[in-house]
Amino acid sequence: MRLDPFYLIVDSADWIDRLVPLGVKLVQLRIKDRPHAELRAEIRRARATCRRHACQLIVNDYWQLAIDEGCDFVHLGQEDLAVADVAAIRTARLKLGLSTHDEAELATALAAKPDYVALGPIWPTILKAMNWAPQTPARLAAWRKAIGDVPLVAIGGVTVERLQQVFAKGADSAAVVTDITRNADPEARTRQWLAATRTYLGDEAAADRS
Ligand SMILES: Cc1ncc(COP(=O)(O)OP(=O)(O)O)c(N)n1
Numbered sequence: 001m002r003l004d005p006f007y008l009i010v011d012s013a014d015w016i017d018r019l020v021p022l023g024v025k026l027v028q029l030r031i032k033d034r035p036h037a038e039l040r041a042e043i044r045r046a047r048a049t050c051r052r053h054a055c056q057l058i059v060n061d062y063w064q065l066a067i068d069e070g071c072d073f074v075h076l077g078q079e080d081l082a083v084a085d086v087a088a089i090r091t092a093r094l095k096l097g098l099s100t101h102d103e104a105e106l107a108t109a110l111a112a113k114p115d116y117v118a119l120g121p122i123w124p125t126i127l128k129a130m131n132w133a134p135q136t137p138a139r140l141a142a143w144r145k146a147i148g149d150v151p152l153v154a155i156g157g158v159t160v161e162r163l164q165q166v167f168a169k170g171a172d173s174a175a176v177v178t179d180i181t182r183n184a185d186p187e188a189r190t191r192q193w194l195a196a197t198r199t200y201l202g203d204e205a206a207a208d209r210s
């Protein structure tokens with residue numbers, strides 16, 4: 001499986017409605033602390049928009065809702081993974097992306113046969129408090145070597161200006177939140193991301209984006 005090199009992460013279906021039509025092909029819905037019914041409604045709306053625009057939707061944390069709503073991809077952190085029913089996720093044929101921060105977590109993640117592994121934060125992030133020091137781009141190269149051809153996602157502090165560094169170290173996809181959502185013009189910034197990641201697309205994905 002090949003991941004689009006531009007991996008947008010947002011916290012609402014409104015953001016998805018706003019940015020996915022610009023040409024985004026890989027988006028994560030990452031919502032925290034909302035009632036179950038609202039989460040379901042957000043996931044349902046996000047899924048409908050993503051379907052219309054041939055964009056792959058990844059649901060963060062809420063794997064059961066993702067199954068129930070007919071989504072096809074979930075992202076789990078290590079704490080999420082520890083309490084998730086991975087067999088149920090697989091039986092429902094969902095793909096699975098996993099967070100990693102150190103070698104022990106990487107071993108745990110690889111044992112679950114993920115569809116991608118994420119490493120972060122590569123640089124400091126302002127999105128959330130992290131218990132991990134920045135990994136640095138050099139660590140992506142170590143992950144690349146360790147995981148063979150499992151797709152590798154770089155996350156944390158990634159900006160358009162830093163993209164070259166993550167791809168040069170072997171990342172397949174660069175995940176981003178605040179460089180877009182806290183930009184004064186999120187649509188313009190999204191277009192910059194689309195243009196800057198274009199050179200890292202395979203032929204098939206390039207055709208999908210056009
Ligand atoms: C692509 C990607 N990588 C890492 C994370 C972080 O997941 P997690 O550690 O479970 O933390 P929360 O995002 O749930 O706060 C992610 N969401 N996406």
Ligand SMILES: Cc1ncsc1CCOP(=O)(O)O
Nearest residue numbers: 120125127156157176177178
């Ligand atoms: C959720 C998450 N996990 C590791 S870093 C991070 C935040 C990424 O946000 P930003 O792209 O704004 O640094």
Ligand SMILES: [Mg+2]
Nearest residue numbers: 061076077080
């Ligand atoms: Mg999580």
